[in-house]
Each structure stands twice: as C-alpha cells, then as structure tokens.
Amino acid sequence: MQTAVFIACAVIVLGGGVGVVISRNPVHSALSLVATLFGIAVLFLQQDAQLLAAVQVIVYTGAIVVLILFVLMLLGVDREEDLYEEPLVGQRTLAALVGVILVGGVVAVIVAGGSAVVTGQPSATQPISTAMSNIEQIGRELFTTYVFGFEVTAALLTVAVLGAVVLARRRHDLAPIPEPEPISTAVADPIIADDEVAG
Amino acid sequence: MLDQNLNIAYLVLSALLFGIGGVGLMIRRNPLVMIMCVELMLNAVNLTFVTFGAMLDDIGGQVIVFFVLVVAAAEVVVGLAIVVAIARRRPSATADDIRLLRG
Numbered sequence: 001m002q003t004a005v006f007i008a009c010a011v012i013v014l015g016g017g018v019g020v021v022i023s024r025n026p027v028h029s030a031l032s033l034v035a036t037l038f039g040i041a042v043l044f045l046q047q048d049a050q051l052l053a054a055v056q057v058i059v060y061t062g063a064i065v066v067l068i069l070f071v072l073m074l075l076g077v078d079r080e081e082d083l084y085e086e087p088l089v090g091q092r093t094l095a096a097l098v099g100v101i102l103v104g105g106v107v108a109v110i111v112a113g114g115s116a117v118v119t120g121q122p123s124a125t126q127p128i129s130t131a132m133s134n135i136e137q138i139g140r141e142l143f144t145t146y147v148f149g150f151e152v153t154a155a156l157l158t159v160a161v162l163g164a165v166v167l168a169r170r171r172h173d174l175a176p177i178p179e180p181e182p183i184s185t186a187v188a189d190p191i192i193a194d195d196e197v198a199g
Numbered sequence: 200m201l202d203q204n205l206n207i208a209y210l211v212l213s214a215l216l217f218g219i220g221g222v223g224l225m226i227r228r229n230p231l232v233m234i235m236c237v238e239l240m241l242n243a244v245n246l247t248f249v250t251f252g253a254m255l256d257d258i259g260g261q262v263i264v265f266f267v268l269v270v271a272a273a274e275v276v277v278g279l280a281i282v283v284a285i286a287r288r289r290p291s292a293t294a295d296d297i298r299l300l301r302g
Binding site: 020051118 | 202203204205206207208209210211212214215216217218219220221222223225226227228229231232234235236238239242245246249250251252253254255256257258259261262264265266268269270271272273274275276277279280281282283284286287290295
C-alpha cells in the first residue's frame with residue numbers, strides 16, 4: 001500500500017516537474033507546479049508530517065502559486081516562449097550534462113550506500129513523539145529550541161515585504177530601458193573590433 | 200514509520216526532482232518559470248529533510264522545513280517584485296536581456 005502511494009505520487013511529482021520545465025505557456029508551468037506540490041504534500045503525509053502537508057497545500061499552492069499566477073496575469077498571459085530556438089549555442093546540452101552529472105552522482109551515492117547513507121545517531125533530545133500530536137510537537141520545538149531562528153524569520157519576512165514595496169513602487173523619473181541588440185549579433189570583443197576599425 | 204527501502208526511494212525521488220528544477224533553471228529564460236524551477240528545487244530539499252528526520256527519528260527535520268518555507272516565501276515575494284519592476288520598463292524582457300551590469 002505504501003509503495004503504491006509512493007509510486008503514484010512519484011509519477012505525479014516527476015511529471016509535474018517535467019511539465020514546469022517544458023511547458024511553453026507559463027500558466028501551464030504554474031499548473032504543473034501545483035501538481036508537483038500536491039504530490040509532495042501526500043508524500044509528507046506518508047512520512048507522518050501532517051502539519052507540513054497542510055502547510056504545503058495552504059502556503060505553497062494557496063499563496064505562492066497564486067502570487068506567481070497573479071504576476072503572470074499582470075504581465076500578460078499570452079507570452080509564449082519559443083522553445084525550439086536555442087539562443088545560446090550548446091546551452092541545453094551543457095545544462096543536461098550538468099543535470100545528469102549532478103543527479104547521477106547523488107543517486108549513485110544513495111543507492112550504493114543504502115540505508116547507511118544517512119550517518120548520525122537517532123535523535124536523543126527530540127525524537128518524533130507518539131504521545132504528542134505532530135502539530136503540538138513542532139509548535140513546542142519552534143518556541144523552545146528554535147525560538148531565536150523563529151524571531152530571525154519574523155525579521156526576514158518584514159524585510160522582504162519592505163523590499164517588495166520599495167521595488168514595485170512606480171517611479172516616473174525612470175526612462176524605459178532601450179531594447180539591447182541580440183546577443184548573436186553583438187560584437188564579441190569590443191577592443192578587437194575598435195582596433196579593426198582603426199586599422 | 201516506513202521501511203528503509205522506501206525511504207531510500209524518497210531520497211532518490213527528491214534528487215531527481217532537484218535535478219529537473221536545476222536543469223529548468225539553466226535552460227528557461229522566462230524569469231517567472233525560473234522562479235518556479237527554484238521552487239521545485241526547494242521542495243526537493245524539503246522532502247529530503249523530512250525523510251532524513253523520519254530515518255533518524257528526529258523532529259528537527261520537520262522544523263527546518265518550516266524555515267525553508269519562510270525563506271522560499273520571502274524569495275518569491277522579492278523575486279516577483281523585481282520581475283514586475285523590470286517588466287514595467289521593458290515589457291518583453293527575458294533573463295538574457297538583463298545584462299546592464301555585464302562586464
């Protein structure tokens with residue numbers, strides 16, 4: 001049963017992830033992201049992290065994706081990207097190579113190590129409790145052991161909100177940025193080009 | 200409590216998801232899609248944290264996901280503000296066009 005749930009969620013998560021990357025329309029990417037986040041929420045449930053599963057759905061799919069979709073609507077949803085042309089030569093090949101090396105390395109270590117890949121001792125001070133509910137235990141930890149980090153988090157959120165307000169404020173004294181020339185036609189090295197003109 | 204082989208499968212799944220997000224971040228040029236790819240990578244890391252917490256019987260693995268969530272929310276807010284600020288002055292900008300600081 002657990003394996004069946006895992007396989008179903010893994011398919012949803014990976015399918016959604018691939019959908020985010022290959023969708024031409026950003027709205028489709030956002031919807032694929034929702035599928036991935038829901039799949040991960042179910043996986044959290046299976047790992048007995050009930051509070052995190054709820055927070056994942058409320059905060060991620062409820063707030064963050066809606067915020068992204070809102071900005072998409074604000075900027076115009078009809079902007080589709082042409083994924084067939086590749087403006088930087090070899091970019092995708094290199095990116096795929098880096099990705100394969102990264103994932104291959106991590107997966108090789110995990111599979112070769114088996115369950116010994118996680119080093120360290122089972123927790124002595126904060127084991128996952130069966131007496132307390134998940135939400136109660138996380139709340140206790142947050143307000144006792146991690147209370148300093150919790151306060152820093154509050155400061156971070158305040159700074160982020162202030163930054164967003166300052167950045168998104170409309171300023172009238174700024175001229176529009178002119179369209180730059182495309183990279184493909186730009187002169188590769190201005191110094192050499194100047195010499196050629198002078199010579 | 201899950202069986203250890205399934206926990207290993209969780210780790211492999213999050214590695215794959217992290218790779219997909221990373222490759223997407225490298226090949227896409229729409230800044231909004233790039234932000235979504237960063238979210239994919241953050242979620243992969245969250246899943247790893249929860250799995251490690253379950254394997255080591257430690258609630259800290261779930262607490263730290265909370266902090267990751269908050270940082271992700273802050274990152275999205277500031278990132279979207281930057282996207283909006285750029286799009287106001289250059290409606291068709293992609294990540295390749297933002298190169299005023301290029302040497």
